[in-house]
Amino acid sequence: MRKISLIAALTAFALPAAADDVALLIGVERYQELRRAPGAEDVLDSAQDLRRAGYDVTTLSNGTSANMTRTLNRFAQGATEADRLIVGLSGRFVTDGARSWLLATDSQSPTYFGLSDAVSVDSVLQVLAQTPGQAILILGYDLNSDAQFGDYLREGVGELNIPQGVTVLYAEPNSTDGVVMEAITVPGADVMAFARDARWLNIAGFAPRALVMQPNDEDAETPPSGHPTLQFWIAAQELNTADAYRDFALNYPRSPYAQEARTRLDEIENDPQRLAEIAEVDLGLTRNARREIQRDLTLLDYSTRGVDGIFGPGSRRAIRNWQQSNGFAQTSFLTAEQINRIDAQASRRAAEIAEAEERVRAQAEQLDRAYWEETGARGDAAGYSAYLNTYPDGIFAEEAREALDEDADETESDGGAESNQAAADAEAALRINPVMARLIESRLAQMGFNPGQVDGRFDSETRGAISRYQTRGGLPATGYLNERTLARLLADTFGR
Incomplete structure (x- = not known):
């Protein structure tokens, strides 16, 4: 079966027509309904460099969903005969954690079941899979955005x-x-070395020790002509995968290219990035365990751009930054030791935060008690009111309200029928309609005076609330409204 795969690859390689290298660049910077994606059209600046390097390049700037669909369909057709594939997508992306989409310029606010016209990153990856080892997807998006679109979508790229x-x-x-412009199209340039040296660039997927997309003409391999394994060796290089090199070395152990095949197989299988990924997979982290790691990293100020149990680019970037700060190789994949260390650091940080919060609480309580000593503890209405104005939810707030209620009740019981009638007449002269009455009751309730049901009717509970409000404000506590009380209450309502 292994030999068959090589023969099939050889057959494709031996076709008389030379395949084109294909590149697609899509940049969406301006959106009709959504905010801009500054710099997204910059990806198109590399089109000329790709053409000079021999690529058949298609570009699309600020494309609508219909334009994107047509462009991608043409790209997918052309990609079937390509030797090398480059795709650059830049703009605003959304993800549900497991799948990701690039939004078109005419996209509305995205919904979970309304993304049929967006560009599926997963579909693009499947097209790129046709040229393994010679396929690169470049994504440009705001790495720090945490915008949410409903309950299921957030901005950015999820786990790919x-x-x-x-x-x-x-x-x-x-x-x-x-x-x-500085690596992919430069003859002899190592894309992996460039990416690892560039702090602004992140790597995922196939990350060999070295990856040259544009070989030097003088460095092109010219193996001895006529050797019976030559064509199979060329086919293995075209595939450029571990299976291809392993198949070649097993099937042709005496070939002059066998040692090179074993060397390349070793490079792929022992690539530190690949080994780190395998080690993390072997840990068998559950989704809840990943959520806990994301919470810990966030607590340590390494933003994972969400706590969803999916290690997407945001989480990988946070892990890589933590690894850099703690002296580990920056693989973006975790070991058991690193997880334990993150957990320990997060536990310590949580304890520090709790300690700081307790200090703040104790200081606030000390200030609260000191203010009470200077106001409410003196036992008069003015002191109670002053305390409640500063500490409406303070330690002694309930005690102050009860004291004011008692003062109001005593004032009501001391007042005669004549004074009550005069206060009632003054309120009647205000001609308060039901709408205004409900507004007054609502405001009294918001201020904590408990007027009873807010229904536009002044009953005994409402009268008690008005009386308590008057007492706190230093007004005659009649339980009825007059021009002065109403003006003060309305000022408190609309002045806030």
């Missing part, structure tokens, strides 16, 4: 299911053209 042999590079939108 990257096919074997596909390299994904992602960065801020205004940085996407740099890797193309």
